[in-house]
Amino acid sequence: MKTTMKNALTREAVLALLTDAEVAKVSTAESFRRLVEGDEYVDLRDLAAGVQKEHVTPRTAAGHTLPRSAVSDATWAKVVGTLVS
Numbered sequence: 001m002k003t004t005m006k007n008a009l010t011r012e013a014v015l016a017l018l019t020d021a022e023v024a025k026v027s028t029a030e031s032f033r034r035l036v037e038g039d040e041y042v043d044l045r046d047l048a049a050g051v052q053k054e055h056v057t058p059r060t061a062a063g064h065t066l067p068r069s070a071v072s073d074a075t076w077a078k079v080v081g082t083l084v085s
Contacts, residue, residue, distance in 0.1 A: 010047045010082065014066065017078045022071045040068040042079060050083050 018026065035041055035054040043049055045064045068076050 011044050013082055014042065014044070014047065014079050017075055017082065018071060019075065022075060026066060026070045035065060035067060041065040042083065047083060051080060 015023070037054055037056055039054040040051055041054060042051060043064060044066055051068075066079065071079070
């Protein structure tokens, strides 16, 4: 139970790092975007897995990802920093 609570808090912390424009972009992307092989992303349901790269066979549904391409370089650095802490 503690792991789930920690993931939820971290997920909220990660999403709080995004600007309003990035939140809108990610929300829109969740409904139709498929990650391309090699894309970096964070699985919002499994933050403990850290930064991942998309493979030919997707491991995570696009609706649960935060793709690096959806946020600025500065925001991505903050997200990665949050995952490492």
